[in-house]
Amino acid sequence: MKSGQFVVRIGEEGYPAQLAESPDPPEVLYGIGDPSALTPGLAVIGARRATPYGLRCARLFAGWAARSGIPVISGAAIGCDAEAQAAALEAGGCTVAVLGCGPDVDYPRRSAETLRTIRERYAVVSEMPFCAQPTRWSFVRRNRIIAGLSRAVLVVEAGLPSGTFSTADAALDAGRDVLAVPGSIFSSESRGANRLIRQGATSVTDVGELAQALGTEGRHVLAASDAMDESVRVLAADPMRPDDFARAVGIDIVSAAQTLGAMEARGLVARYPDGRYGLA
Amino acid sequence: MTVQATIATATVVGVEAVPVEVQADVSAGLPVFGIVGLPDAAVQEARDRVRAALRAVGFEFPNARVTVNLAPAPLRKHGTGFDLPIALAVLCATGQLGAQVFKGIAAVGELGLDGSVRPVPGMLAHALAAARTGRELLGPAAATGVVSAVPRLTYRGLASIAALRAGLPGGVFGGDTPGEACPGPLVDLGDIAGHAAAKRCLEVAATGRHHLLLVGPPGSGKSLLARALAGLLPPLGEDERLETALVHSVAGLDPEPCLRGVRPFRSPHHSCTVAGLVGGGTPPRPGELSLAHNGVLFLDELPEFRPGALQALRQPVEQGSVTLVRAHGALHYPAHFALIGAMNPCPCGFSGDREKHCSCAPGTIARYVSRVGGPMYDRMDMSIRVDRIDPGLLIGGRQVSDSSEGARERVAAGRAFAAFRRERLGAVVVLEPAARALAEYAARSAHLSGRAVVRLVNVARTIADMDEAPSVREEHVGEALGYRTWEAQ
Numbered sequence: 111m112k113s114g115q116f117v118v119r120i121g122e123e124g125y126p127a128q129l130a131e132s133p134d135p136p137e138v139l140y141g142i143g144d145p146s147a148l149t150p151g152l153a154v155i156g157a158r159r160a161t162p163y164g165l166r167c168a169r170l171f172a173g174w175a176a177r178s179g180i181p182v183i184s185g186a187a188i189g190c191d192a193e194a195q196a197a198a199l200e201a202g203g204c205t206v207a208v209l210g211c212g213p214d215v216d217y218p219r220r221s222a223e224t225l226r227t228i229r230e231r232y233a234v235v236s237e238m239p240f241c242a243q244p245t246r247w248s249f250v251r252r253n254r255i256i257a258g259l260s261r262a263v264l265v266v267e268a269g270l271p272s273g274t275f276s277t278a279d280a281a282l283d284a285g286r287d288v289l290a291v292p293g294s295i296f297s298s299e300s301r302g303a304n305r306l307i308r309q310g311a312t313s314v315t316d317v318g319e320l321a322q323a324l325g326t327e328g329r330h331v332l333a334a335s336d337a338m339d340e341s342v343r344v345l346a347a348d349p350m351r352p353d354d355f356a357r358a359v360g361i362d363i364v365s366a367a368q369t370l371g372a373m374e375a376r377g378l379v380a381r382y383p384d385g386r387y388g389l390a
Numbered sequence: 391m392t393v394q395a396t397i398a399t400a401t402v403v404g405v406e407a408v409p410v411e412v413q414a415d416v417s418a419g420l421p422v423f424g425i426v427g428l429p430d431a432a433v434q435e436a437r438d439r440v441r442a443a444l445r446a447v448g449f450e451f452p453n454a455r456v457t458v459n460l461a462p463a464p465l466r467k468h469g470t471g472f473d474l475p476i477a478l479a480v481l482c483a484t485g486q487l488g489a490q491v492f493k494g495i496a497a498v499g500e501l502g503l504d505g506s507v508r509p510v511p512g513m514l515a516h517a518l519a520a521a522r523t524g525r526e527l528l529g530p531a532a533a534t535g536v537v538s539a540v541p542r543l544t545y546r547g548l549a550s551i552a553a554l555r556a557g558l559p560g561g562v563f564g565g566d567t568p569g570e571a572c573p574g575p576l577v578d579l580g581d582i583a584g585h586a587a588a589k590r591c592l593e594v595a596a597t598g599r600h601h602l603l604l605v606g607p608p609g610s611g612k613s614l615l616a617r618a619l620a621g622l623l624p625p626l627g628e629d630e631r632l633e634t635a636l637v638h639s640v641a642g643l644d645p646e647p648c649l650r651g652v653r654p655f656r657s658p659h660h661s662c663t664v665a666g667l668v669g670g671g672t673p674p675r676p677g678e679l680s681l682a683h684n685g686v687l688f689l690d691e692l693p694e695f696r697p698g699a700l701q702a703l704r705q706p707v708e709q710g711s712v713t714l715v716r717a718h719g720a721l722h723y724p725a726h727f728a729l730i731g732a733m734n735p736c737p738c739g740f741s742g743d744r745e746k747h748c749s750c751a752p753g754t755i756a757r758y759v760s761r762v763g764g765p766m767y768d769r770m771d772m773s774i775r776v777d778r779i780d781p782g783l784l785i786g787g788r789q790v791s792d793s794s795e796g797a798r799e800r801v802a803a804g805r806a807f808a809a810f811r812r813e814r815l816g817a818v819v820v821l822e823p824a825a826r827a828l829a830e831y832a833a834r835s836a837h838l839s840g841r842a843v844v845r846l847v848n849v850a851r852t853i854a855d856m857d858e859a860p861s862v863r864e865e866h867v868g869e870a871l872g873y874r875t876w877e878a879q
Contacts, residue, residue, distance in 0.1 A: 201823070202827070353584065363590050365865075366587075367587060367590065367868075367873075368869040368872075372871070375828050383741075384735070384775070385774075
């Protein structure tokens with residue numbers, strides 16, 4: 111087996127638990143990269159014929175998820191899928207591609223660059239063996255794996271009819287949440303997403319709503335270091351100014367300013383109008 | 391009988407001297423002395439000074455019709471610098487001096503009734519104009535020291551017009567740069583007890599030339615800190631010296647300290663008018679903004695300034711220059727300065743103070759704070775809260791604290807690295823992924839304006855420069871976030 115390639119069977123160690131629990135899981139999962147990247151993530155999917163609106167939504171929500179430490183799962187298809195995964199990579203977060211061909215095949219060609227990066231850093235998986243060429247039906251089949259690997263599926267843009275519906279259906283079968291970004295009622299490219307909302311999908315219009323839907327705290331998305339936790343305890347007991355804080359914790363003023371700013375941005379502490387820092 | 395003579399001179403427009411020709415015509419007729427060519431009142435008065443001065447030193451004022459024209463006629467002329475060229479033109483036209491002598495020479499200077507030649511505002515502008523047009527300059531001897539800073543100029547200093555009888559005075563060829571001399575800072579950081587955060591903030595502001603707002607109760611040391619900033623900046627560079635001195639010269643102030651490399655520190659009182667701040671009046675004079683060019687402009691008690699004066703600051707702060715449009719044309723003054731504002735957090739001054747209770751109603755505080763205006767707060771790159779320090783620190787004798795010397799070195803190193811980085815990497819600011827994520831997240835959650843985001847990134851870049859880091863790291867953005875402008879609650 112070439113370097114980075116892995117093959118896991120259902121029931122074996124390394125086979126993603128959430129996928130095994132989904133209905134109709136694939137017997138064998140072929141992949142390249144790091145199998146530990148296959149943790150429950152957010153599937154971001156959408157139309158291949160994407161409008162700038164769809165691309166922006168994909169970028170916004172996938173970027174946010176990646177920064178929040180939630181893996182972005184998608185199919186690397188042209189349009190919304192590729193945009194979501196590129197945004198996740200740019201944000202420095204984890205993203206997993208599920209293909210309808212062998213995991214080593216660059217399809218679609220336009221996503222080759224993105225796929226290469228994902229293989230190096232995270233994982234590209236498929237139920238098709240290595241070197242298998244894509245077929246028409248294999249893409250519909252792979253949609254159930256996308257749904258199976260994720261904890262929720264976010265449809266950023268979909269027309270009518272659309273392939274994304276099969277992923278949404280698979281997600282419902284697997285008991286995953288279906289989220290959709292509403293679009294203009296005049297846009298034919300948004301009709302599918304709007305219909306999903308009418309059928310009961312959760313509408314998502316900003317990252318706060320997405321965080322809520324995923325059950326994560328929107329504010330604590332940037333990881334806090336141990337030093338910060340310690341500082342929060344100090345400031346919770348007694349809100350103070352940077353000078354006093356530096357003295358209390360025993361660090362120089364530059365580090366104090368840097369820590370306080372980073373903590374404030376994370377929403378751990380807030381700057382009061384009088385210049386003191388305290389609990390948010 | 392008609393005799394004419396022409397002497398070259400100049401009049402100051404903005405910070406530039408525009409060449410003007412003084413033409414004198416002496417012809418038979420009633421003994422009238424007239425000046426035409428849009429002279430202002432000061433130029434009109436030249437008639438009496440010239441007549442008295444010539445007689446006082448033994449020259450003869452013609453008992454004939456004397457007409458002086460200042461060409462180009464449509465340009466408005468002002469100031470007393472026309473006295474000397476008018477006197478020379480009259481002397482040449484009457485044959486008391488040879489007109490040949492003044493070929494290739496421009497003259498400027500005010501005359502006393504005793505014939506003495508005195509300096510006028512804008513001597514540096516005149517010197518630069520003469521150097522540019524390849525002329526020698528004849529002017530007051532008292533200005534020789536200042537004018538010698540202008541390269542490639544021969545200056546002939548004249549103490550009294552009586553000396554002209556012996557021919558032109560000897561010339562001094564300028565261009566030797568004055569020696570490296572930077573006086574001690576106005577206030578040394580080492581003399582300020584406590585305020586570690588504010589001192590760090592001053593260093594960052596000095597390194598990146600960021601506009602800074604200090605907020606705190608009265609007597610907490612805001613003004614002292616602002617004065618200390620001027621001492622953190624490196625002395626004026628070679629080309630900055632002449633540029634800065636030029637503005638001072640045109641405004642009639644002593645350009646000598648600027649020529650020695652002392653950065654200007656201007657702190658106009660809050661009763662300052664719009665014209666006093668940005669420049670204007672008749673004749674137009676550079677305002678405090680331009681006098682602070684390449685230096686520090688300190689506005690103490692910011693909300694007490696007239697709203698009009700503060701709003702007039704907005705464009706120059708962005709642009710680095712002032713453009714005044716008047717009926718007779720547009721004037722440009724340089725105004726590239728570091729702005730420091732200081733204000734109390736509320737009318738009584740003690741909002742947020744540790745011990746003293748604030749007696750202001752919430753509405754009053756909001757009104758007080760909004761007097762400065764959102765756009766003005768938006769233009770402040772950094773802001774920091776300055777609090778009254780523990781009296782024990784003040785009374786307890788000498789405080790072990792870093793002097794300005796160390797801070798000045800760090801500022802110089804940061805500036806040098808910034809220049810090196812700009813040369814190697816261009817002006818693009820490179821943020822590491824974590825820094826980028828933090829900045830983006832903060833911008834989104836705090837709804838920062840586009841300008842505020844740019845300022846945040848610029849301040850973070852300066853902090854990274856002080857660390858000599860080629861790309862901005864997360865902690866740099868973190869620190870910059872702490873200096874975000876203090877807004878109205």
